[in-house]
Amino acid sequence: MGEWMTIELKNVDQLRKAIEAISSFISEGNFRFSENGISFKAIDPSQIVYVIFDMDKKVFEKYSIEPTFVGVDLVEMSKILSRALPNDKLVLDLTDSEMLLRLEGSIRRSFSLPLIDVSDDEVNIPKTSFDASIDIKSKILREALKDASLFGSSVVLRVKDNQLIIEARGSSGTLKSVAKQTKYVSVESKSEVVSKYSLNFLQSIVREADPDKKILLELKSDAPMKVSYKIGASPIEFHLAHMIL
Amino acid sequence: MGEWMTIELKNVDQLRKAIEAISSFISEGNFRFSENGISFKAIDPSQIVYVIFDMDKKVFEKYSIEPTFVGVDLVEMSKILSRALPNDKLVLDLTDSEMLLRLEGSIRRSFSLPLIDVSDDEVNIPKTSFDASIDIKSKILREALKDASLFGSSVVLRVKDNQLIIEARGSSGTLKSVAKQTKYVSVESKSEVVSKYSLNFLQSIVREADPDKKILLELKSDAPMKVSYKIGASPIEFHLAHMIL
Amino acid sequence: MGEWMTIELKNVDQLRKAIEAISSFISEGNFRFSENGISFKAIDPSQIVYVIFDMDKKVFEKYSIEPTFVGVDLVEMSKILSRALPNDKLVLDLTDSEMLLRLEGSIRRSFSLPLIDVSDDEVNIPKTSFDASIDIKSKILREALKDASLFGSSVVLRVKDNQLIIEARGSSGTLKSVAKQTKYVSVESKSEVVSKYSLNFLQSIVREADPDKKILLELKSDAPMKVSYKIGASPIEFHLAHMIL
Numbered sequence: 155m156g157e158w159m160t161i162e163l164k165n166v167d168q169l170r171k172a173i174e175a176i177s178s179f180i181s182e183g184n185f186r187f188s189e190n191g192i193s194f195k196a197i198d199p200s201q202i203v204y205v206i207f208d209m210d211k212k213v214f215e216k217y218s219i220e221p222t223f224v225g226v227d228l229v230e231m232s233k234i235l236s237r238a239l240p241n242d243k244l245v246l247d248l249t250d251s252e253m254l255l256r257l258e259g260s261i262r263r264s265f266s267l268p269l270i271d272v273s274d275d276e277v278n279i280p281k282t283s284f285d286a287s288i289d290i291k292s293k294i295l296r297e298a299l300k301d302a303s304l305f306g307s308s309v310v311l312r313v314k315d316n317q318l319i320i321e322a323r324g325s326s327g328t329l330k331s332v333a334k335q336t337k338y339v340s341v342e343s344k345s346e347v348v349s350k351y352s353l354n355f356l357q358s359i360v361r362e363a364d365p366d367k368k369i370l371l372e373l374k375s376d377a378p379m380k381v382s383y384k385i386g387a388s389p390i391e392f393h394l395a396h397m398i399l
Numbered sequence: 400m401g402e403w404m405t406i407e408l409k410n411v412d413q414l415r416k417a418i419e420a421i422s423s424f425i426s427e428g429n430f431r432f433s434e435n436g437i438s439f440k441a442i443d444p445s446q447i448v449y450v451i452f453d454m455d456k457k458v459f460e461k462y463s464i465e466p467t468f469v470g471v472d473l474v475e476m477s478k479i480l481s482r483a484l485p486n487d488k489l490v491l492d493l494t495d496s497e498m499l500l501r502l503e504g505s506i507r508r509s510f511s512l513p514l515i516d517v518s519d520d521e522v523n524i525p526k527t528s529f530d531a532s533i534d535i536k537s538k539i540l541r542e543a544l545k546d547a548s549l550f551g552s553s554v555v556l557r558v559k560d561n562q563l564i565i566e567a568r569g570s571s572g573t574l575k576s577v578a579k580q581t582k583y584v585s586v587e588s589k590s591e592v593v594s595k596y597s598l599n600f601l602q603s604i605v606r607e608a609d610p611d612k613k614i615l616l617e618l619k620s621d622a623p624m625k626v627s628y629k630i631g632a633s634p635i636e637f638h639l640a641h642m643i644l
Numbered sequence: 645m646g647e648w649m650t651i652e653l654k655n656v657d658q659l660r661k662a663i664e665a666i667s668s669f670i671s672e673g674n675f676r677f678s679e680n681g682i683s684f685k686a687i688d689p690s691q692i693v694y695v696i697f698d699m700d701k702k703v704f705e706k707y708s709i710e711p712t713f714v715g716v717d718l719v720e721m722s723k724i725l726s727r728a729l730p731n732d733k734l735v736l737d738l739t740d741s742e743m744l745l746r747l748e749g750s751i752r753r754s755f756s757l758p759l760i761d762v763s764d765d766e767v768n769i770p771k772t773s774f775d776a777s778i779d780i781k782s783k784i785l786r787e788a789l790k791d792a793s794l795f796g797s798s799v800v801l802r803v804k805d806n807q808l809i810i811e812a813r814g815s816s817g818t819l820k821s822v823a824k825q826t827k828y829v830s831v832e833s834k835s836e837v838v839s840k841y842s843l844n845f846l847q848s849i850v851r852e853a854d855p856d857k858k859i860l861l862e863l864k865s866d867a868p869m870k871v872s873y874k875i876g877a878s879p880i881e882f883h884l885a886h887m888i889l
Contacts, residue, residue, distance in 0.1 A: 539750055539751055543751060546753050549727070571720045572717075574756075575752070576754075579752075581750065
């Protein structure tokens with residue numbers, strides 16, 4: 155790989171948030187650089203969260219790269235991206251052994267991350283036909299999950315009568331949060347749905363979402379849930395396994 | 400108990416601050432709901448702090464309740480109240496086994512706390528005739544206590560010549576804080592007073608007081624001190640035992 | 645010592661920052677009060693940092709003192725100075741056994757620190773003729789050191805072609821920060837320089853510098869570095885030993 159390889163990004167925050175969200179579950183992963191942009195798919199070691207992230211090449215100021223596929227330590231990559239200052243431009247290069255991340259601002263900082271072999275067990279996410287979909291303001295969902303965290307480490311999501319109900323239960327008390335149709339929440343469902351999820355994973359999934367934008371939850375009883383939102387212009391999608399007990 | 404039971408409160412902050420102040424000493428306690436409002440009296444397990452808190456029914460938007468007496472976990476109750484968002488209204492209900500706290504805002508969140516049996520040893524606080532009383536701006540008292548915390552875990556309060564003197568002494572140094580009569584401090588005394596108190600307890604007692612309002616300290620040499628202030632419209636009163644050594 | 649002894653300082657922040665910077669390396673030290681002002685020289689226990697701090701008597705509102713020399717616990721002194729409120733005036737007195745620090749504001753707080761014997765091994769800092777000097781905005785240097793801290797506990801400073809290059813290397817990646825001549829950075833050098841320093845010490849040295857003012861770095865290959873800046877009107881100077889390996 156050589157000079158033909160340059161990716162430039164002015165809005166580093168987008169990539170930073172995505173990698174931060176992902177690295178809270180998945181410490182190492184493979185990036186696919188294609189003609190269309192960058193994509194990332196991975197499942198966490200406990201196989202509870204599957205994430206798909208795409209950045210179209212249009213998001214980049216420059217996107218000139220030969221298709222390739224590289225593994226990196228996402229935790230380290232996230233630390234580097236969090237060092238970007240407001241007006242820094244990110245220039246990304248790849249060599250045979252390293253990913254080079256250059257932050258160009260009042261001084262030029264070049265970080266390099268060794269490329270690593272990350273096993274790439276292609277996961278087949280079965281196409282689910284969901285029974286309910288909820289469009290909810292990120293801030294509201296986050297507050298409801300914080301409420302739930304007072305009582306337990308799991309939440310039950312229920313969709314019923316065009317309402318989303320979030321429940322948590324512990325020895326010290328219970329929570330029942332009811333979100334009706336408002337300008338902040340819209341609920342559509344074909345049938346009643348009830349399903350249980352890890353609260354901790356769900357909180358991490360929504361942590362980087364813009365608080366004032368909406369998150370789409372797609373649900374089916376006792377089935378994995380799909381959580382999707384956009385980071386800037388780039389879609390990120392999580393599939394979160396349901397809990398059996 | 401049934402439908403006749405509804406208490407509504409718009410200014411949740413008042414109740415939140417009171418329960419926070421109390422729960423830093425006393426993890427479980429009994430609330431008395433009477434015709435006049437809610438009251439709470441309890442002593443901490445080490446019998447060092449006795450607290451009395453009253454909320455007149457006028458403070459509530461709705462106060463329709465049959466007289467009753469229930470015990471709850473104050474630490475859990477404090478966590479729930481701290482989840483109130485700025486415009487949330489609190490609706491409080493009681494069932495035979497639970498206290499229901501509903502926060503109504505952009506979504507409706509219903510928390511329930513199991514009622515518990517809390518032993519209610521009626522404590523007889525002997526009527527003290529204090530020798531000195533100090534009205535002091537909360538912020539100033541708090542800063543002086545922070546100063547003291549550099550050096551030790553107790554403070555000596557002295558009243559002399561219309562001054563309040565706060566002293567702390569440790570192996571690494573000493574503090575002597577002198578508060579004269581100003582617009583922030585007024586001191587009245589019949590005789591000189593000197594008495595020692597737990598710094599940690601005293602700091603917790605004043606933590607929730609409005610920094611710009613005044614706190615009343617009533618003192619007598621080698622006797623418990625009375626600390627009182629208002630949280631919103633509601634009086635809270637602490638009796639703090641003196642230290643012998 | 646008696647009534648003739650009074651030092652008053654309105655801008656307590658200056659002294660606070662200096663003592664905070666110094667006390668992060670050196671927990672006890674000797675102050676010299678002379679006709680010209682206060683000075684402080686000390687080396688840290690591991691003999692890696694040598695610091696010289698001077699406050700001219702002009703900085704003080706009142707400076708009336710007989711020449712003397714006293715040792716104090718700098719960590720405790722730093723805690724006391726950090727208790728100064730925005731408009732407090734510091735009055736400093738010495739007795740035979742104590743340093744008295746009085747903060748005078750809405751209430752008067754008198755702190756006393758026991759004087760201690762601090763061994764005063766006069767260190768001879770050999771006069772170095774440096775090969776490079778860099779004037780760099782404090783904020784920029786600090787960010788570059790934070791970048792470096794992602795990867796290791798030491799940094800290599802390089803001066804070459806009128807650029808300052810800061811490098812760090814660890815198992816998880818590397819950083820190379822290049823600061824060219826700009827309005828924020830000016831580099832002068834007689835020859836190329838490369839030298840390695842403890843990152844942790846260097847970060848502590850610059851922590852209290854005004855982020856928008858400049859720091860002067862004076863360097864020579866494989867030799868101690870001199871770091872100097874002003875805290876308010878008062879010069880502070882650090883000599884930081886280089887690392888051999």
